[in-house]
Amino acid sequence: MAVNVYSNYPPELTSDQEDFLVQTVKNWSVEHALTVRPSTAIVSQEINTNNVLATNAPVTLFPSPFPKACFQQARCLQQVYNELYAAIASDQEWLEAVLKELIEVDDFLANLWKIHLAVKEEGYVQDLTLGLFRSDYMLHTPDDAPPSLKQVEFNTISSSFGGLSVKVAQLHTHLATYPSAKQPVAYPPHALFARPDKDSSNGPSINTIGHPPPNSAVSTLTAGLAAAHNAYGPSKSIPQLPPCILFLVQDNERNVFDQYALSTNLYEEHRIPSFRLPTSKILTSTSIPSKETNPNRPLIYTPPSSPETQYEVTVVYFRALYAPSEYDLPTSWAARLHLERSAAIKCPTVLLQLSGSKKIQQVLTSLPPEADHLQHFLPGHDASILSNLRSTFAPQYSLSSEGTASDSDEIQGVRLALSPTTAQHHVLKPQREGGGNNIYRTNIPPFLASIPRSQWKQYILMELIQPPTSAKNVALRSDGQVVRGNVISELGIFGTALWKTSTGSSKPDILHNTEGGYLLRTKANDSDEGGVAAGFSSLDSLILYEDL
Numbered sequence: 001m002a003v004n005v006y007s008n009y010p011p012e013l014t015s016d017q018e019d020f021l022v023q024t025v026k027n028w029s030v031e032h033a034l035t036v037r038p039s040t041a042i043v044s045q046e047i048n049t050n051n052v053l054a055t056n057a058p059v060t061l062f063p064s065p066f067p068k069a070c071f072q073q074a075r076c077l078q079q080v081y082n083e084l085y086a087a088i089a090s091d092q093e094w095l096e097a098v099l100k101e102l103i104e105v106d107d108f109l110a111n112l113w114k115i116h117l118a119v120k121e122e123g124y125v126q127d128l129t130l131g132l133f134r135s136d137y138m139l140h141t142p143d144d145a146p147p148s149l150k151q152v153e154f155n156t157i158s159s160s161f162g163g164l165s166v167k168v169a170q171l172h173t174h175l176a177t178y179p180s181a182k183q184p185v186a187y188p189p190h191a192l193f194a195r196p197d198k199d200s201s202n203g204p205s206i207n208t209i210g211h212p213p214p215n216s217a218v219s220t221l222t223a224g225l226a227a228a229h230n231a232y233g234p235s236k237s238i239p240q241l242p243p244c245i246l247f248l249v250q251d252n253e254r255n256v257f258d259q260y261a262l263s264t265n266l267y268e269e270h271r272i273p274s275f276r277l278p279t280s281k282i283l284t285s286t287s288i289p290s291k292e293t294n295p296n297r298p299l300i301y302t303p304p305s306s307p308e309t310q311y312e313v314t315v316v317y318f319r320a321l322y323a324p325s326e327y328d329l330p331t332s333w334a335a336r337l338h339l340e341r342s343a344a345i346k347c348p349t350v351l352l353q354l355s356g357s358k359k360i361q362q363v364l365t366s367l368p369p370e371a372d373h374l375q376h377f378l379p380g381h382d383a384s385i386l387s388n389l390r391s392t393f394a395p396q397y398s399l400s401s402e403g404t405a406s407d408s409d410e411i412q413g414v415r416l417a418l419s420p421t422t423a424q425h426h427v428l429k430p431q432r433e434g435g436g437n438n439i440y441r442t443n444i445p446p447f448l449a450s451i452p453r454s455q456w457k458q459y460i461l462m463e464l465i466q467p468p469t470s471a472k473n474v475a476l477r478s479d480g481q482v483v484r485g486n487v488i489s490e491l492g493i494f495g496t497a498l499w500k501t502s503t504g505s506s507k508p509d510i511l512h513n514t515e516g517g518y519l520l521r522t523k524a525n526d527s528d529e530g531g532v533a534a535g536f537s538s539l540d541s542l543i544l545y546e547d548l
């Protein structure tokens with residue numbers, strides 16, 4: 001059996017060592033904008049009246065050990081996953097068949113679907129779609145079995161933390177290698193930070209490269225945005241206008257520096273200007289010419305700060321509008337429709353957002369002979385690649401008695417959810433994004449009992465992934481608290497795809513498909529939820545090890 005990497009990891013710190021490490025992390029974070037705007041729970045509105053303050057993002061003091069083979073597997077699968085979701089988003093009929101019963105009971109999905117129908121009726125004027133994706137995984141180690149990789153979810157909208165995760169990898173690398181990899185000042189000596197030939201205090205079976213692998217999330221994501229920007233083609237406006245990308249953001253966004261890392265790189269590497277558009281300003285700062293003036297429906301952006309210079313929007317990059325609570329103005333849905341019907345390339349379209357529903361992820365796990373969706377959507381791939389991808393699925397069940405789920409599925413899902421004995425190994429997920437929406441374990445049966453049975457089909461039931469129990473780390477929270485203990489990590493792999501969907505075809509023509517960059521989020525092992533922005537997790541990076 002492999003040596004337990006955590007038997008003496010992370011290394012113990014004396015109080016002087018901890019002070020030094022924490023000070024270094026605090027200062028490095030502010031120096032390199034590994035920062036967030038503080039929540040009012042940390043700094044009250046009275047103190048931060050002008051919203052000028054920023055603080056370190058919650059980060060772990062050490063990178064977390066991660067098995068190299070699982071990391072490689074996640075990376076190898078990313079482009080296949082990109083292609084899978086491009087294919088799903090292009091197949092309106094399949095999407096409608098799967099989501100139909102949810103649309104009947106879920107207003108949010110129903111409103112999104114209505115937007116698709118309205119634009120379809122008028123005629124789409126943009127056949128390109130951009131996806132900036134993040135596939136999230138945990139290690140699964142039931143009964144201390146060797147770790148395998150299981151997908152938590154696949155994100156098709158607002159996949160965040162590419163910007164900050166690059167900086168965490170740089171921070172941990174700095175801590176492990178300054179002033180030299182042999183004798184870093186911030187970290188006590190440990191086999192994981194040493195070259196394999198130098199130290200064997202963890203036993204002979206662990207091999208590492210001593211610091212986190214480089215993280216290319218920012219360049220991967222901005223190359224995706226640039227590919228879409230360039231594919232947009234010449235201005236469709238009369239007269240022609242200079243092009244720009246819009247970052248659609250929440251009005252009170254705290255994770256702004258993650259987004260700035262992308263917009264700054266977009267300009268520095270690709271010379272593409274971008275602007276931040278808060279969702280409340282969509283209808284006042286953008287316009288589409290009337291059909292009579294210009295049937296191509298270019299999206300015109302007028303920066304409030306320089307109204308005399310107008311731009312044509314090539315790409316709308318959504319870092320907002322994934323949750324019902326964000327549609328809180330009377331005009332919110334009209335604003336979403338306005339963007340969808342424009343000629344700007346959407347990242348994502350309504351159809352791609354819907355493709356990321358938990359329901360879709362559950363339906364994909366159905367096995368032949370009932371259905372082989374992977375074979376259907378990825379016909380060009382070897383069976384071995386499809387079975388590799390399928391191996392990352394955790395068991396998931398429908399709670400519905402209609403639609404694509406077979407009777408046996410329905411009975412199984414409902415039975416597993418209602419019995420406290422089996423419910424304790426499961427999580428119940430609604431069709432929502434952004435954290436804090438799931439129901440866990442023994443809370444599932446009473447929760448289901450509290451809502452009408454007709455509503456159950458809004459949820460899917462998923463078996464809980466069983467991460468390693470011995471993992472430990474120390475986190476510096478945004479309020480300066482240092483917390484240590486047993487932890488659970490979630491790996492995200494970033495990928496991008498740009499594709500064209502032709503009228504009447506359900507197959508995407510993929511123009512750009514890349515993988516690159518990762519996010520590791522680490523939370524206390526007694527926390528079910530995992531979001532960083534939601535306050536549960538800290539940003540982390542990884543240190544790869546392999547069993548020899």
Ligand code: ADP
Nearest residue numbers: 153432433434435436462463464465528529530
């Ligand atoms: P969201 O869209 O809200 O991010 P997720 O499916 O990612 O929804 O669930 C939120 C969190 O719940 C995850 O980050 C993870 O910590 C936990 N979680 C979700 N599914 C599972 C699972 N099958 N096993 C263990 N933990 C899970």
Ligand code: MG
Nearest residue numbers: 136152153435
């Ligand atoms: Mg998630």
